[in-house]
Amino acid sequence: MSHFGRTGPPDIRDTFSLLVLNISFRTTADDLFPLFERYGKVVDVFIPRDRRTGDSRGFAFVRYKYADEAQKAIDRLDGKNVDGRNIMVQFAKYGPNAEPIRKGRVKEVVEKPRDRSRSRSPRPRHRDREHRRRSRSRSRERHGRDRDRDYRRQSRSRSRSRSRSPSSSPDHKSHRRARDDDKRRSRSKSRSKSRSRSRSRSHSYHSASPRNCKSSPPRRSPTPEKHTNGKDFPPSRSVSPSPKHAGSRSPGSESKE
């Protein structure tokens, strides 16, 4: 998503991407846009955010239309204190598709093999990224799950998640599955109490300014009264058919999700 449209980047053909680092986690694109807009034509402002929580990762991408303006913005806004933190503005090194950027300018989307004889240098770039990512997830691990790291890595890697079904012995797998199923069933009972809360995280984009929303209370849509009669919930027996009648439903498949 970009700052302007919902359909990804508008036009990265002739734009110069700037990487804004060390921004506050509360800083949104709306906060950065006016700052960078003052020094040139800002095509797009994008802040990568976590897919699970939706929080900002602490850096943003600002795309300028011209390189000189981008350079000016770097010279002006680099080291500037924004939202309590001094941001670091520099030319983006990689493009949206993990492709290199030449002279800060977004490389053309079209990719042609060009010269096959010249093998592209297989730079172990992903290794660096993984290392960096792991290093960062350590701090988040304190109040997060390790699944976050795995999820991130899977999301990053193009085709990495393949070994999902361990080719183990059938009997062994079955044995493990049975145990797992048993555990899961027993857990499902206790889990029924704590229902998954629906987090309504509004998009902090152009449509809404976070500062204005600070005063406005988050209107939470309460559970609509399902009981049309206003009475208590009648036992599901009246609605659900008698299990004795169950001819189509297998009696053995009681436990299902």
Add this chain to the structure above:
DNA sequence: GTTGAGCGTT
């Protein structure tokens, strides 16, 4: 409510 090296989206 927290965190802090880094390179990106329906």
